[in-house]
Amino acid sequence: MRHNQNSYTVDEALQKLMHFCAYRDRSQKEVEDKLDSMRMIPEAKEKIIITLMQEGFLNEERFARSFVRGKYRMKKWGRIKITQELKKRQISSPIIKLGLSEIKENDYLSTLYQLAEKKAEMISETNTFKKKKKLADHLIRKGYEPSMVFDCVNDIID
Structure with a gap:
């Protein structure tokens, strides 16, 4: 039950973010930004992010791997540009390394x-x-x- 367009219950926000993550792999930063735009309080954000990870909707390594495959295959980007873009999305160096292993x-x-x-x-x-x-x-x-x-x-x- 929405009081106004800008307030969501934790369950509504979780449902919305499950769809958001199911559409394509997302980084944790993208999910946090989306939760900020939904004006969720920090406790709710944390609960939702943990649930998304536990349910397999949010996975940084999977995101990094699919990001690398997509930018390399479709846009023909090199490793340096891909790495910079992943860093912008606050992906850690070990996970970036795993993602780059997608390129032979x-x-x-x-x-x-x-x-x-x-x-x-x-x-x-x-x-x-x-x-x-x-x-x-x-x-x-x-x-x-x-x-x-x-x-x-x-x-x-x-």
């Missing part, structure tokens, strides 16, 4: 090369040095490790 090393390298070749074709720069710089900057912005990027760029552009 040989796939990672071939993805980097595919991205580089595709982008190199689109860069109309005739000066080899400038073309290499533009390509390297693009790949580094995507979150790939600079040392890997420079090796790749040098392999692709002669």
Whole structure:
């Protein structure tokens, strides 16, 4: 029974957050932000978060793994950018490491090369040095490790 649009019982909030977490994996920070927006008191927030974890709706490792798979496969992000985004979501370093284990090393390298070749074709720069710089900057912005990027760029552009 809602008194006004901004107040929820613990059970109503829990139901709402179960749906929120079932739709896609969420980080604990996303759940806390959602509870804040619902104006839940700290005791209720804690109770709800514990229940969500116990019931398997909230799992940081599962979130990190699915986040890594999604950003790597769909957006072709590199490890550095993925790590920064997970840190923004307050995921701990050990869990980030587990999440990154979803990326296989040989796939990672071939993805980097595919991205580089595709982008190199689109860069109309005739000066080899400038073309290499533009390509390297693009790949580094995507979150790939600079040392890997420079090796790749040098392999692709002669």
